[in-house]
Amino acid sequence: MSQTTLTTLSPDWPCQVKSPGNPDWERTATRWLRDLLPARYAGYSTLTRHPALLARHAQLQLQYEMRAVQVAMTTSRAELPTMGMVEAVIENTIRLYAVELEQLSRLARGVRLVTEALVATTTSPRRR
Structure with a gap:
């Protein structure tokens, strides 16, 4: 329980997900995680039935997005000039990527925390 409590106190815990132990927290976690994935994954019941x-999968998806x-x-700087992009557009594009990378990093931290809480919830009855 102390691990779950520490998880919920983290500033990286997503505000869209209720704290573990609250009613429907797993449902809110599932909805948030599903929203992080491309829409086509919503149709895979194996993923949605097993938070x-x-x-x-959301962790893996974010890792690949961050790499991209x-x-x-x-x-x-090497490729955009060959596409006819001017320096101002290139600089704005690099800034856009930097902002996106920070957002993806923040999401990845939240997914890690939610994953830890889900695994703790899933495995705790077996440990007893």
Whole structure:
């Protein structure tokens, strides 16, 4: 329980997800996690019926999104001029990628916390 309490006190805990132990907290976690994924994943009942599995997939999805943004940011100065982009557009694009990378990092921290809480909830009856 202390791990769950610490999780809910973190500033990285997503405000859209109720704290563990509250009624419907897993439902709010599932909805939030599902919203992080591309819409096509909503149709996979295996993911939506198993919140910890959904959380794992959301972690992977965010990792790949972060890699894509990092590649886009680091290649902007070399590739965007060949596409006819002017310096001001390139600089704005790099700033956009930096903001997006920070947002994705914040989401990834939240997903990690929710995952830990879901796994603790899922495995706690077996530990007893």
